[in-house]
Amino acid sequence: MTADRRPQRGLGAGAGLKPEHYRDILEGRPGVDWFEVHAENYMGAGNGAGGPPHVFLERIRARYPLAVHGVGLSIGSADGLAPGHLARLAAVVARYQPLLVSEHLAWSTHAGVFLNDLLPLPYTDATLALVVRHVDQVQTALGRSILIENPSTYFRFETEQMTETAFLRELARRSGCGLLLDVNNVFVSAVNHGFDPLDYLADFPLESVGEIHLAGHAAIEMAGGEALLIDTHDRPVADPVWELFQALVARIGPRPTLIEWDAEIPTWPQLADEVERAARLLQEAREWTYRSSVLSHAVGEEGTRCAATGR
Amino acid sequence: MREPPEANDLRAWQSVFAASLLRAGAIMPDRQAVHRNNTRASLSSALAARFPVVRRLVGPDFFRAMALCFIERQPPRSPVLAEYGAGFAHFLDGFAPAREVAYLADVARLEWARHLAFHAEEAAALSIERLTAVAPDRLEQVRLGLHPAASVVASAWPVVSIWTTNAHDQEVRPLGDGAGSECALVTRPELHVLVSALPAGSDRLVAALAEGNGLAEAVARAATVEGFDTATALSVLFRSGAVASLSVGSFHSMELS
Numbered sequence A: 001m002t003a004d005r006r007p008q009r010g011l012g013a014g015a016g017l018k019p020e021h022y023r024d025i026l027e028g029r030p031g032v033d034w035f036e037v038h039a040e041n042y043m044g045a046g047n048g049a050g051g052p053p054h055v056f057l058e059r060i061r062a063r064y065p066l067a068v069h070g071v072g073l074s075i076g077s078a079d080g081l082a083p084g085h086l087a088r089l090a091a092v093v094a095r096y097q098p099l100l101v102s103e104h105l106a107w108s109t110h111a112g113v114f115l116n117d118l119l120p121l122p123y124t125d126a127t128l129a130l131v132v133r134h135v136d137q138v139q140t141a142l143g144r145s146i147l148i149e150n151p152s153t154y155f156r157f158e159t160e161q162m163t164e165t166a167f168l169r170e171l172a173r174r175s176g177c178g179l180l181l182d183v184n185n186v187f188v189s190a191v192n193h194g195f196d197p198l199d200y201l202a203d204f205p206l207e208s209v210g211e212i213h214l215a216g217h218a219a220i221e222m223a224g225g226e227a228l229l230i231d232t233h234d235r236p237v238a239d240p241v242w243e244l245f246q247a248l249v250a251r252i253g254p255r256p257t258l259i260e261w262d263a264e265i266p267t268w269p270q271l272a273d274e275v276e277r278a279a280r281l282l283q284e285a286r287e288w289t290y291r292s293s294v295l296s297h298a299v300g301e302e303g304t305r306c307a308a309t310g311r
Numbered sequence B: 001m002r003e004p005p006e007a008n009d010l011r012a013w014q015s016v017f018a019a020s021l022l023r024a025g026a027i028m029p030d031r032q033a034v035h036r037n038n039t040r041a042s043l044s045s046a047l048a049a050r051f052p053v054v055r056r057l058v059g060p061d062f063f064r065a066m067a068l069c070f071i072e073r074q075p076p077r078s079p080v081l082a083e084y085g086a087g088f089a090h091f092l093d094g095f096a097p098a099r100e101v102a103y104l105a106d107v108a109r110l111e112w113a114r115h116l117a118f119h120a121e122e123a124a125a126l127s128i129e130r131l132t133a134v135a136p137d138r139l140e141q142v143r144l145g146l147h148p149a150a151s152v153v154a155s156a157w158p159v160v161s162i163w164t165t166n167a168h169d170q171e172v173r174p175l176g177d178g179a180g181s182e183c184a185l186v187t188r189p190e191l192h193v194l195v196s197a198l199p200a201g202s203d204r205l206v207a208a209l210a211e212g213n214g215l216a217e218a219v220a221r222a223a224t225v226e227g228f229d230t231a232t233a234l235s236v237l238f239r240s241g242a243v244a245s246l247s248v249g250s251f252h253s254m255e256l257s
């Protein structure tokens, strides 16, 4: 009669998969819900797409759900997507059948040269039209919808016509893509541009969030003594980022959440601790949203009865 | 793909920005320079991870400077970073500041061959018993198929000794006066990449096999090189997992006989 309101067991807390941890994972079978790989690390080299990366990923894929995170498609390139690279992404997706596929709101290739960084885009109508067209092209090639991730940014453009959250909302609406909300990126950009990260989350199209990222960042001092946060993925998640994450999932309920640690790779137990912390917060959010949904349901029924008896 | 005209502004900006990320000495505002640092540092550490012995031979500071020169001249053309560095050995051939370390480019060739072997397709390697089981009168007709991970780096320098000493963090031993050319065989029969020394001339043997020639023809091409030894070459090839298939005769030769 009523919808099942019990907490759903979906993808909970996962970890970015690193070769350093292949053996820990296969031998220890840790209670991590899922793993995410960078698509480009499984595209081989030269003519080969075999070797230890695939041997280990196939074994891990047999035991855990997987997400594929592209880092080189350059969705914001004004000179178009590279068809060859899109085909290679499609091959990785076909081979590993991931539950989630994501890419970035950024560009990284120009005139065929790959710059190996996620570069920012001006949020204009022209950029939006370009990105919508490219996301559409990717979704058509993969035969599925993808998630697009909000970036960490260090500078802004004078020519901007909309906010990042408005851009992402329109992108999701026009292309039908979901969004990957990187809470660390929100915090990094908030500090770098002096806005309140809670305001950003309040404006974010939360109904489109299909995945959450958490990662560590570094602070550098610029020439004028001004601090700038850099999205380094080389250390534990910072406390204010955990707090933002907690506030976010208290509001929207649990979502698949990933710890990204891509440089200065920690031991497996250290990374597992971070995943465990995310899992605890997701569990709290699951219980909280369950209780509040039961409560609002009960209040709703009570209200109906009162109305019916005219009290 | 053609983009509509509104994208022209973005394209022009991306073009200028991309150039300043790579160009030596480009001055950018601090906040934009974050990306310049990311690009240059991440690409130079990708090269350092791919060429660890080259780095050890010249030292980390020299390597970084050398890597940045390479990055400016030959930036990656693919978002698959594992494909970056194919031209590094050739770049080192002409890199004047490193001319004193004459064998540096060949060490880079060996490290690149190891990298490709790591990513090669899987195949089962044959043991030498498959060859010794062939009747002696039919050896002439044997054809060997190379394993997808197998390749050879022939050098005028003792490239295997240099690589082995430096890769395994042994104490650096001075090369004796007699240290001459070496021919390195790179293989990956299972999960681990192996480097073995082949007798001189084996590069010709392996090249002939790779072109599809029979074993007899391949041996004949290598035998003209002084120091070539068929038994040792075949033993090393099989033992290291360089051979993935063996057939005796061919449709063509059977038709003739």
Ligand SMILES: [Fe+2]
Pocket (backbone or CB within 6 Å): A149, A182, A213, A215, A260
């Ligand atoms: Fe992320």
